Amino acid sequence: MIIAIDGPAGSGKTTTAREVARRLGIARLDTGAMYRAITLGVLEAGLDPQDSNAVEDLLDSLQVDMEGDRIFLNGKEVTDRIRLSDVTEAVSPVSAMKAVREKMVSLQREIGLKQDCVVDGRDIGTVVFPDADYKFFLVADTRVRAERRLKEQADKGENLSLDEVTRQIEMRDRMDSSRDQSPLKKADDAIEINTSNLTIDQQVQRIIDKVESNP
Ligand code: C5P
Secondary structure, three states: OEEEEEOOOOOOHHHHHHHHHHHHOOEEEEHHHHHHHHHHHHHHOOOOOOOHHHHHHHHOOOOEEEEOOEEEEOOEEOOOHHHOHHHHHHHHHHHOOHHHHHHHHHHHHHHHHHOOEEEEEOOHHHHHOOOOOEEEEEEOOHHHHHHHHHHHHHHOOOOOOHHHHHHHHHHHHHHHHHOOOOOOOOOOOOEEEEOOOOOHHHHHHHHHHHHHHOO
């Protein structure tokens, strides 16, 4: 069984996916974390995240591994590191590159086909698993999304302003939705959930109810 959860930055995908997977007792795959890990590799190599030729040349030397909620780049754990602003700022151009997407999508399919899995990202219901058993598309007002991100970053010790986080979110939305390769888009058969006024528990329950009512 694949449960696909897509949506823009800060829409609540990551937290919701983690909790849905926990409650159903199945695996969870955070595909955004995979693009972030590749982006960290690009930054650590000193490359320009817009330089697709250089990134493509580097790609074979970057190995991404997932172990539950932990993520490793070339054997080193980067779970927390990939959430910092330098990676957030650079991830959209890197994840727009065809070679990067091909590598990540094949890894995502390999992981997802081995087990029941909640998979969250931008193109899961449209491209990675178009035949997913359940598809959800989470949305929320920009202001709400920015406030959520601000809090997350503060919890990680990064003190950004609300304006700065709003700017990052709007920039990522724009780039993720307008790219040629697998743009952020609701699948025609996905159920849209607006999480602006929902608690995490309510978001999770909507998804669980749907899955349990249609086994
Ligand atoms: O979900 P998260 O905000 O961590 O994703 C980081 C970035 O990775 C997104 O802004 C997007 O550019 C990229 N991404 C993607 N396709 C996915 C998941 C994430 O392009 N399936």
